[in-house]
Every structure is written in C-alpha cells, then in structure tokens.
Amino acid sequence: MTNYNCTTKRCSFKHLNAYERGKIAALLKEGKSIRYIAKQLARAPSTISREIKRGTVTQLKSDLSTYHAYFPEAGQAIYEKRRKHCGAKLKLPLVIAFIKFAEEKMLQEKPWAPDAIVGYCKRNPEWKDKPIVCTKTLYNYIDRGLLKVRNIDLLIKPRLKPTKKAKKRVPKRIKGKSIDLRPKEVETREEFGHWEIDTVVGKRSGDVVLLTLTERKTRYEHIFLLGSKESRAVKRVFMGLKAYYGEIFEEVFKSITADNGSEFSELSALLESLKSEAYFSHPYSSWERGSNERQRRMFLQGTVRNL
Numbered sequence: 596m597t598n599y600n601c602t603t604k605r606c607s608f609k610h611l612n613a614y615e616r617g618k619i620a621a622l623l624k625e626g627k628s629i630r631y632i633a634k635q636l637a638r639a640p641s642t643i644s645r646e647i648k649r650g651t652v653t654q655l656k657s658d659l660s661t662y663h664a665y666f667p668e669a670g671q672a673i674y675e676k677r678r679k680h681c682g683a684k685l686k687l688p689l690v691i692a693f694i695k696f697a698e699e700k701m702l703q704e705k706p707w708a709p710d711a712i713v714g715y716c717k718r719n720p721e722w723k724d725k726p727i728v729c730t731k732t733l734y735n736y737i738d739r740g741l742l743k744v745r746n747i748d749l750l751i752k753p754r755l756k757p758t759k760k761a762k763k764r765v766p767k768r769i770k771g772k773s774i775d776l777r778p779k780e781v782e783t784r785e786e787f788g789h790w791e792i793d794t795v796v797g798k799r800s801g802d803v804v805l806l807t808l809t810e811r812k813t814r815y816e817h818i819f820l821l822g823s824k825e826s827r828a829v830k831r832v833f834m835g836l837k838a839y840y841g842e843i844f845e846e847v848f849k850s851i852t853a854d855n856g857s858e859f860s861e862l863s864a865l866l867e868s869l870k871s872e873a874y875f876s877h878p879y880s881s882w883e884r885g886s887n888e889r890q891r892r893m894f895l896q897g898t899v900r901n902l
Contacts, residue, residue, distance in 0.1 A: 616667035771863035788849035791887035809887040826861040845870040
C-alpha cells in the first residue's frame with residue numbers, strides 16, 4: 596500500500612483568483628519551488644505548474660535579448676478570456692425556423708404558451724428532423740430579448756417557488772370527503788365527468804363573483820356570474836345545470852373537487868341529492884386543483900388584455 600506524505604488541502608473545482616496569482620509571482624521571485632508554492636496556497640502542484648505556464652510571457656531586455664517571466668496580470672487575462680468561451684454556445688442561429696414558428700404562435704394566432712409550442716413540435720412529424728429548443732431555453736431567449744415576444748405577451752409566466760419557509764397556518768375543517776378518498780381514475784384523467792371548481796372575486800369590485808368549473812380530462816370550462824359569494828348562489832347554479840342536463844347530469848358531473856371556501860359549505864349535501872360526489876382538497880393546497888387554477892389564470896389574463 597502506498598502512503599503519500601502530503602498535507603495539501605485540495606480545493607474542489609475552485610479557480611485561482613487574482614490575489615493567488617500575485618502570491619505565486621512573489622514566491623517565484625523569492626526562488627521558491629512549485630511544490631512549496633502549492634503548499635502555501637493549499638493547491639495541487641499541477642495547478643500551480645499550469646498557471647505558471649499560462650502566465651509566462653517573453654520579455655525583451657535593453658540589449659535586445661529575451662527572457663521568460665511569469666506575470667499574474669497575463670495569467671488573469673488569459674483566464675478571463677477563456678471563461679468567456681466556456682459553457683454551451685448559443686443555439687439560436689440553428690433554430691431560426693422554430694423561433695419564427697414560435698413567435699407566430701405566441702403573437703399572431705390565439706396565444707400559445709412556450710411549453711405548448713415545444714410539446715406540439717415534439718409530437719408533430721413535420722418537426723421530427725428539425726432542430727428545436729426546450730421550454731427552459733425558449734423562456735431564456737424571451738427573457739434576454741432575443742425574440743419579438745416579451746413576457747407581457749405571454750398568457751402565463753411561470754413563477755419560481757418562494758425560497759422563504761412557509762408560515763405555519765391553522766388548518767381549516769374540511770367540509771366533506773377528502774381528496775385522498777377520490778377514486779384513482781380521476782387522477783389519470785382517462786374518464787370524462789370529473790370537475791374542479793372555484794370562485795373568483797373581482798379586485799376592484801367585490802360584488803363581481805365568478806364561478807368556474809373545469810373538466811379534468813377535456814379542460815372544458817363553465818363560467819357563471821354569481822350574485823354573491825355565498826353557498827346559496829352556488830346552489831342556484833347547480834340547480835340550473837340540473838335543469839339543463841336533465842337525466843344525464845350524473846354522467847356529466849360524476850365528481851367535483853373544491854377547496855374549503857365557505858361558498859362550498861353545502862356542496863356535499865347538494866351533489867349527493869343530485870347523485871354526484873364532492874371532494875375537498877387539503878387546506879392551502881391549490882395545486883391539487885391545478886387544472887382549474889391554470890384555466891382561471893388564463894381566463895383572467897385574457898380578460899385584462901381585452902379591457
């Protein structure tokens with residue numbers, strides 16, 4: 596077994612800085628060896644050796660003879676130049692056709708989201724052999740101003756999750772069956788008839804209340820104007836739906852998932868009388884009704900644009 600008598604502390608993936616380069620130059624002038632310098636800087640000898648080769652330049656003396664010397668400024672300049680060429684190269688010139696297609700979808704036609712455009716091209720045989728970029732790269736191009744599309748032109752700009760630790764909240768009482776009891780076929784979106792529901796209250800006027808219903812499989816949307824954000828207003832909507840759909844109501848509305856808002860306090864009893872099922876998401880878990888939340892944001896974004 597080989598033992599190495601080395602006390603050098605290795606710094607993983609940490610580049611030399613300007614101060615360290617200056618120290619290398621000072622120690623070289625004192626005639627110190629590469630291994631001594633490496634030990635002083637807690638670096639590998641190979642790192643110091645490569646840096647000396649990188650920063651060594653040829654100088655001309657007054658008698659026109661030449662000599663070689665290490666200059667920390669030269670080493671730093673070469674390092675910075677090479678860093679500019681690191682990383683992935685911009686793919687934009689190779690995907691001009693895709694970029695024009697994406698701009699057309701996001702600006703001229705009914706607005707498409709960048710993720711929807713990328714997904715469409717991946718599934719479309721016409722784009723099979725053509726270069727495209729991923730959703731993240733497309734958003735990066737928009738953020739950097741490389742496209743005609745701006746963030747304000749997008750229906751929804753995804754937000755990063757907050758890094759702050761969430762505050763503890765007092766749990767609310769669930770007003771019916773928990774979403775944990777919802778059948779598995781609802782999760783897979785393979786069966787029609789499972790809906791998500793929520794209300795929207797106007798910011799400028801609290802009197803304007805909308806009720807939104809989203810079918811999970813097809814994303815078909817029902818939007819109703821309510822007289823108030825009360826359970827009786829919600830009840831009137833469902834009685835109207837029952838009158839409209841008649842005997843097939845229980846086939847169209849097999850289940851409805853709601854949050855724990857007060858306007859849905861009578862939803863369980865109401866749907867039970869209509870031979871349907873109501874399920875309630877966990878408190879402060881709007882992501883459990885993701886289809887309705889997204890459709891609602893897209894609707895509000897489109898409404899604001901049309902004002």
